[in-house]
Amino acid sequence: MVTKGLLVRLEVKAGNDAMAEDVLRSALPMVRAExxxxxxxxxxxxxSExxxxxxxPDDAGREAHLAGPVTxxxxxxxxxxxxxxxxxxEPRRAGRQVACNVIGRAGHEGTAPHVQGKGGP
Structure with a gap:
């Protein structure tokens, strides 16, 4: 069961959007290994944001991620x-599950870099 979460916001220097998207894309194989x-x-x-x-599933998983290669x-x-x-x-918890609102759609032009989900296609 998912009980912990992280929302990380990154402000990108002007003109560096493509480089930021490359950094995020490069993180996917690292995350899949976690x-x-x-x-x-x-x-x-x-x-630029x-x-x-x-x-x-727990604090240990979150802490391992924060100490890992994506960071x-x-x-x-x-x-x-x-x-x-x-x-x-750290998003607020609702009962035993993380409560969140989805912003945009992954892969939607202008909303998010096209990054395949951790589980694959």
Missing amino acids: AATTAWFAIRFGR YGMFDVF QALLDAGGSVFAGAPLIQ
Whole structure:
């Protein structure tokens, strides 16, 4: 059961949208290798604002993800792509499940980079 989540917002420096999308696309194989990451979405909120939404079965899965290679990839891209540190939020819980609203559709032109879901096609 999914009980924990993360919403990470990233502000991209002007002109670096393509590089930010490359960083997010490169994260997909890393996320697929994480057994405790139940679902992961790359999101484009608007011009120069991107994010990721992840869900996990427990705190241990969330902490393993935060200590893993996706976080390192964001740190490596750091100041050359992003305008500042990521804003990391933990969505509020409703009962025993993460409550969330879906913003846009993955792959919709202008809404999100086309990133295949963790589970495959």
